Amino acid sequence: MDTVLAGVRAESHPLDPLSSTEIAAAAQIVRAGHDLGAGMRFETIVLHEPDSPAHTDRQAFVATYDVATGDLFEAIVSLTRATILRWTPRPGAKPRIAPDEFLLAEEIAKQDPRFVAALAKRGITDLSLVCSDPWSCGVFGHKDEEGRRLIQTITWVRNSPHDNQYAHPVEGLSALVDINRGEVVRIDDHGVVPVPREEANYLARFQKVWREGLKPIEVVQPEGPSFTVDGYGVEWCGWRFRVGFTPREGLVLHDLRIRDGESWRGIVKRACLAEMVVPYGHPSGVHPRKNAFDCGEYGIGVLANSLTLGCDCLGAIHYFDAVVNRIDGSAQVIANAICLHEEDCGILWKHSDFRTGDSDVRRSRRLVISFIATVGNYEYGFYWHLYLDGTIELDVKLTGIVNTAGTMQDGTTGRGTRVASGVVGHVHQHVFNVRLDMAVDGPNNTVVEVDTVADPPGPDNPWHNALSIKETPLLTEKAARRRTDPAHMRWWKIVNRERTTAIGHHPGYKLAPHSALRTPAAPGSQVGQRAGFVSHDIWVTPTRGDERWPAGDYVNQSGPGEGLPAWTEQDRPVADQPITVWHSFGHNHVVRPEDYPVQPVVHCGFMLQPFGFFDRNPTLDIPPAKSSHSCCA
Ligand code: NI
Secondary structure: OHHHHHHOOOOOOOOOOOOHHHHHHHHHHHHHHOOOOOOEEEEEEEEOOOOOOOOOOOEEEEEEEEOOOOOEEEEEEEOOOOEEEEEEEOOOOOOOOOHHHHHHHHHHHHOOHHHHHHHHHOOOOOHHHEEEEEEOOOOOOOHHHOOOOEEEEEEEEOOOOOOOHHHOEEEEEEEEEEOOOOEEEEEEEOOOOOOOOOOOOOOHHHOOOOOOOOOOOOOOOOOOOOEEEEOOEEEEOOEEEEEEEEOOOEEEEEEEEEEEOOEEEEEEEEEEEEEEEEEEOOOOOOHHHOEEOHHHHHOOOOOEOOOOEOOOEOOOOEEEEEEEEOOOOOEEEEEEEEEEEEEEEEEEEEEEOOOOOOEEEEEEEEEEEEEEEEEOOEEEEEEEEEEOOOOEEEEEEEEEOOOEEEOOOOOOOOOEEEEEOOEEEEOEEEEEEEEEEEOOOOOOEEEEEEEEEEOOOEOOEOOOOOEEEEEEEEOEOOOOOEOOOHHHOOEEEEEOOOOOOOOOOOOEEEEEOOOOOOOOOOOOOHHHHHOHHHHOOEEEEEOOOOOOOOOOOOOOOOOOOOOHHHHHOOOOEOOOEOEEEEEEEEEEEOOOHHHOOOEEEEEEEEEEEEEOOOOOOOOOOOOOOOOOOOOOO
16 A cells, blocks of 8 residues: 555645545555446545544545446545544445536447437437537436436537537437446337527637727736745735535535734635536426536536636636546546636725825735636536635626527427527526535624514604614524525625624624525426425525535435534534535526526625624725826726
8 A cells, every 4th residue: 555655645735636646545455445347436536634633644535336236325534544434334325426427428329229210200300410518417216216316308400510409409318328227218208399490609619700990908917926826825915715626516615714913813714616516497398307406417527627727717827626526436637627826806995084084095906716617508607706805705607598499389488588489498407506605703602583574663763764773693493593684685694793893893794695696496396396495595504524415415306404504404503613505596597588598697796795804994095006008098
């Protein structure tokens, strides 16, 4: 095992993601201890994050399964000692759908004569132009699906090799594939609808006319960026944190701290996207199965793009590679997966004194830590922003291609918007859930709900203008399942009640839920049963290393009620102790014709702003600056 030990970098920080060598070593150690045979696959090989930074044993979490039996096991592996520390069967758990399985599912479908015949019925005979996308398919209680690990392939066809297939939905046809056994369980053919053949291409190679008059805008940083990077550690203008990355969550920010005088004050111990679900609202054909959990069922990290300098990212860029496992246990390096750069962000503050003529303005800038994942037809960009005034923001950018459908049998659009002749974008939602291990000024925090309430008219409110601020500490898990309330401008504050600032506040951070949304999530729907996290805008739990996944540990074909709904039934105390805040937010997507054939970015996200954390505006020390490259046009 010397080769394994040699792979552990002596200089690695305990929170550094696993290296390629460590991933391969973890697979080797697990295989040596528990060889599952020819059908052995590796769902996840990831750093087992230590409870404390003083921990010296480097450990991996491994989820491995056998395609022959469907059995899944979890292992905790010591890389330092080359041993398996824990081996846990997880009966019934189904691994995520891996990128390695995307084209495999399509191939299996195309080899099935029933699928080929159904295509022929629609006039499609060139299989090389058929694109049958791999969709997770949920739990619908059909007898022939029991015990199987399934992928529903949903079908489009290209007119030519680089043509946009989503312009040509092959409506009503899917193959249900058992991906473990490599066989088609069933072909679902809901009836022939003519395949629209009008092209809708967006690639530059198809564009014939270009808009004129766009002069270059260049980002110039003549002295380089203001950040420094040491391994996965980053410092920038009074901020400090560590970058992490996992196959399921993608980018993780560890130990976010901000400098205040001589001290580095903590804000968030760990922040990441924890889950997301995209339910579609059309009730017939292949569409009711479309409820994709892009973290839990696919892994948003393994789908990260390699980013391009000067196109995806402008300015002085630092890239981090992402290293993830493949299902054979080897490592895959996604080069330039995480982009770190800074951006000008308009003005930070300004005031002109009309008497003295004094006028001061400061420029705002932000540090951007981002990655972009491609999930089939769709792109999600996750942009964490840090600002000079202590604000933390997550901006999720949604782009890519709407998941198109054909019209109904009678030519109507069904529950959607017609985006082209014979092509429909169904109403759907993108619901995200972030996991925030809070550590505002220390480990013990409490969430306080803040409502703005108009007081009733009366002797102490004679002019009916009185507004009160109603603060309610959320003390237990059930009490802390909360929703936004636009009538009361509701938001939440995460405070440290063990500390008091010089002007008498408990230092806190305000969670501004500006993209909260309502999801119908009827109790009988897949989302109602399997994505309970959408039913509240925030949840608060005691921070637990084994409570990571708001829709359950294994979401693919999962059962009802897992994750946040189950944990919070314990109604544990969540005040004045290490707490995790879970925030659900998203985008209600009523498709626009302008979203087609490729969707201009739409945004959703949330913000964490200091609230009584500092005693006054912490940016008076930002020096005035004037851009020497600016000129009068
Ligand atoms: Ni959408």
